[in-house]
Amino acid sequence: MNYFKKILRFAKPYKSFALLNILFNILYSIFNVLSIIIFIPTLGILFGTQEEVAEAPIYNGLGNLQSYLTDSLNYFLTVKVNEEGPVAALVFICITSIIIFFLKNAFRYAAMYVLAYLRTGMVKDIQDKLYFKTLDLPIGYFTETRKGDLLARMTSDVKEVEGSIINSLESLAREPITILIVLISMLAISPQLTLFVFIFLPIAGFLISVVGKRLKAQSLEAQKETGTFLSFLEETLGALKIIKGFNAEERLSSKFTDSTFRFKKLMTAVLQRKGLASPFSEFLGVAVVITVLWYGGSLVLGNESTLTPQEFMGYIGLFYTIINPVKAITTVNYNIKKGNASAERIFEVLDKENTIKDASNALSIDSLESNLKLNNISFKYEDDYVLQDFNLKVNKGHTVALVGQSGSGKSTIANLVTRFYDVNEGEIFIDDVNIKNIKKKSLRNLMGLVTQDSILFNDTVKNNIGLGKESATDEEIIEAAKIANAHNFIMELPKGYDTNIGDGGNKLSGGQKQRLSIARAVLKNPPIMILDEATSALDTESERLVQDALEKMMRNRTSIVIAHRLSTIQNADSIVVLSKGKIVEQGTHDELMKSAKGYKKLVEMQTLS
Template identity: 75%
Template structure:
C-alpha cells in the first residue's frame, strides 16, 4: 500500500477519469453477473424445470428483492410460454443475453478508455518530475552517482512502475468490485454453499501469495544491476577511443559479461517465481471448483433442498467467474511487489534534498554595480580543503585571470561564483551582499559561461546558440555568431544555421564547437563572463580565432578568466597566481614578471619571457 500511496499521488490531476473508470467497472461487474444469471431460466426452459408463476408478484421491500426479481422473471416467462410457446420465451432470453453481453463489454471498454487518460498522464508526470528533479540537483550529486544508473531510473524503472503498478490499477479497481457483486449474487442463490466456499478461498490465497515472498528483493537487485549495466555501457561509448587505443576490449568485455551474467541469474530467479504463480493458482482454483461441485451437488440431491439444479449450474458459473478476479488480485500483488523496487529507486531521486537551495526570502539580482568579493573562502569537495583563506576582489569592468598548476583551485573558484557548489567557510559577496541572499536563477542569469569542454546538443546550430537567450531573433543569433568568429564557418555548413551538428557537436572541429559556445554566451549578453580554460584544448590557429572572439566578448564586461595558456591573459587587469588553494601572488603581467616568483616561472616554462 505504501507503493500505491506513492504512485497514486500522481493520479490526483486525473481523478475525474478515475471516477468514470470506477462507475464503468461497477456497471461492467453488474452486467457480468447478469450474463451468468440470465442462463438460469434458459436451463429451466430447456429441461422443463422452469417454475411457473401465474400471479403477478408484488414488491414488498428490499429484503424480498431476490424473490421479487425471480418471481417477476418467472411470471413473464410463464405468460410468454402460455401465449407464444417455449421457443418464444427462449428467443427472448437469447436476445436479452446478447444485449447484456453487449453492455458488459461496452462498459469494460469504457472503463479501459477512461483509465488510459489516467495511466498515460501519470507516466508523463512521473517522467517530467524525475527529469526536473534530476536537472535541479547540484553538480556534486553527479560526481558521486553513475550516469547510467540515473538513466536506468528514468527509463527502465519508470517503465517497470508503469507495467507493474500503474497497469495494475485497472484490475485493482475492477476485480474487487466484481468479487463483491458476484459474492452477493452467490449468497442470494445459496448462502450455505457460499459460506462453504469461504473456507477454501483464504487457504488458496495464502498458498498463492507464499510463492512471491522474495520477489521484491530479487526485483530490487535486478534494477540495481541494470543500472550498473547501463552505466558501464555509457562509459564504454564515451571512452571508445581509449578502449581501442589501449587494446582494452577484452578487459572491459569481461566486466560487461560479468554484469550481464549477474543480471541473468537474478532475472532467472524472478521469472521462475512469476512462472510458478499462474499454473499454481490455476491448479488451486480448479481444486476448489471441484470441491464446491461435490458439496453443491450433495445439496441439490438432498431431500427438501431449496437449491434447484438450474440455480446450482448458475452458481457454478458465478463461482467460476469469481476465480479469475481472485487470481488477478494475486497477480496484482506480485506486480506491485515487483514494481515496489523500481518505485523506491525513483523516490530515492525524488526525495533528495538539494543542499544548494534558495533561501526562503531570496531576492533576484539584475546587475553588477560595483564588485564581486571572495571573503575568507574555504571549500572542500570531500575531506581535504581545495581552497583555504581565499580572498579576492573583482571590480566591475575588470578582467581578472586565475593561473596556476593543475589542482591549485582555479576551476573551483568558477564553480563557487556560479553556485554549482556552496562555500564551506567564508562568503562570496556581490555588491556587498552574500550571494546566498539572491536566487540561484538570477545569479546565474548575470553570468555567461564558456568552459574547456564545449557543451553542445544534438540540434541545429541556431538552436544551440539560441540556448543563451529565450525567443532570440535570427538577427541576434547571426550578430552573436559574428562576434564569436563563427559566422563564416556556419555559412559553409550544408544548411547554414539550420545544420544539425550531431551528438555533442561531433560534426564540428574543436575550435568550431568552442566558437559556438562563445556565440551562445555573447547572445546571452551577461554583465559577468566566466571563462574556464576556454582555449586550452585548441590548436594554434583555432586558439587565435577563439581568443579574438573572447576579447570581443569581454569588452565592457566583468570577466573571470581561468587560464592554462598564459598567452591568452597578458592583457588582464589583474592576474592571480594560485598554488594549493591559496593566492601566491597577484598583479599585472609586467608586475608579476618583475617579482621573480611563481608567475615568472610559469611564463618561462611556456617560453613567453
C-alpha cells in the same frame, strides 16, 4: 506498499477518468453476473424444472428485492410459456442474453478506454518530474551518481512501474467490484454454499502469497544491475578511442558480460516466481471448484436443501467467474511487489533534497554595480579542503585571471561563484549582497560561462547559439557569431545557421565548437563572464581565433579567466597565482614577471615547452 501509494499520487490530476473507470467497471460487473444468471431460467425451461408463478409478485422493499426479481422473471416466463410456448420463452432469453453480453463488453471497453488517459498521463508526469528533478539537483549530486544509473531510472524503471503498477490499476478497480457483486449473487442463491466457499478462498490466497515473498528484493537488485550496465555502456561509448587504442576490448567486454550475467540470474529468478503465480493459482482454483462441486452437489441431491439443479449450475458458473478476478488480484500482488522495487528507485531521485536552495527572502539582481568578492571562503568536495580562508575581489569591468597547477582550486572558484556548489565557510558577495540571498536564476543571469569542453546540443547552429537568450532574433544571433569569429565558418556549412551540428557538435572541429560556445555567451550579454580554460584544448590557429573572440567579448565586462595557457592572459588587470587552494602571488603580468617567483617559472616552463 508505501511506494505504491506514492505512485498513486500521480493519478490525482486524472481522478475524473478513474471515477469513470470505476463506474464502467461496476456496470461491467453487474452485466457479467447477469450473463450467468440469465441461463438459470434457460436450464429450467429446457429440463422442465422452471418454477411457475401464476400471480404477479408485489414489491415489499429492499429486504425482499432478490425474491421479488426472481418471482417477476418466473412470472414473466410462466406467462410466456403458457401463451406462446416454451420455444418463444427460450428465444426471448437468448435475445436478452445477446443484449446483456453486448452491454457487458461495451462497458468493459469503456473502462479500458478511459483508463488509457490515466495510464499514459501518469507515465508522462513521472517522466516529466524525473527530468525536472534532474535539472534541479545540484551539480554535486551527479559527481556521486552514475549517469547510466539515472538513465535506467528514467527508462527501464519507469517502464517497469507502468507495466507492473499502473497496468494493475485496472485490475484493482475492476476485480474487487466483480468479486463483491458475484459474492452477493452467490449469497442470494445459496448462503450455505457461499459460507463453505468463504472458508477455502482465504486459504488459497494465503498459499499463493507465499510464492512472491522475495520478489521485490530480487527485482530491486535487477534494476540496480540494469543501471550498472547502462552506466558501463555510456562510459564505453564516450571512450571508444581509448579502448581501441589500448586494446582493452576484451577486458571491458568481460566486465560488461559479468554485469549482464548477474542481471540474467536475477531476472531468471524473478520471472520463474512470477510464472509460478498463474499455474499455482489455477490449480488451487480448480481444487476449490471441485470441492464446491462436491459439497453443492450433495446439497442438491439431499432432501433438505431448497437449491434447485438449475440454480446450482448457475452457482457453479458464478463461482467459476470469481476465480479469474481472484487470480488477477494475486497477480496484481506480484506485479506491485515487482514494480515497488522500481518505484523505490524512482523516488530515491524524486525525494532527493536539493541543498542549494533560494532563501525565502532572496532578491533579484539584474546588474553588477561595484564588485564581486570572495570573503574568507573554505570549501571541500569530500574530506580535504580545496580552498581554505580564500579571499578575492574582482572590480566591475576588470579581468582577473586565475592560474596554477591542476588541483590548485581554480575551477572550484568558478563553481562557487555560479553557486553550483555552496561554500562550507565564508561568504561570496555581489555588490555587498551574499549570493545565498540572491535567487539562483537571477544570479546565473548575471553570468556567462565558457568551459574547456564545449557543451553543445544535437540541434541547429542557430538554436545552440540562441540558448543564451530566449526569443533572440536572427540578427542578434548573427551579430553574436561575428563577435565570436564564427560567422564565416557557419556560412560555409550546408545550411548555414540551420545546419544540425550532430551529437555534442561532433560535425565541427574543436575550435568551431568553442567559438559557438563563445557566441552563445556573447548573445546572453551578461555583466560577468567566467572562462574556464576556454582555449586549453585548441591548436594554435584555433586558439588565435578563439582568443581574439574572447578579447572582444571581455571588453568593458567583468571577467574571471581560468587559464592554462598563460599567453592568453597577459593583458588581465590582475593575475592570481594559486597553489593548494591559497593565493601565493597576485599582480599584473609585468609585476609578477619582475618578482621572479611562481608565475615567472610557469611562464618560462611553457615558453620552453
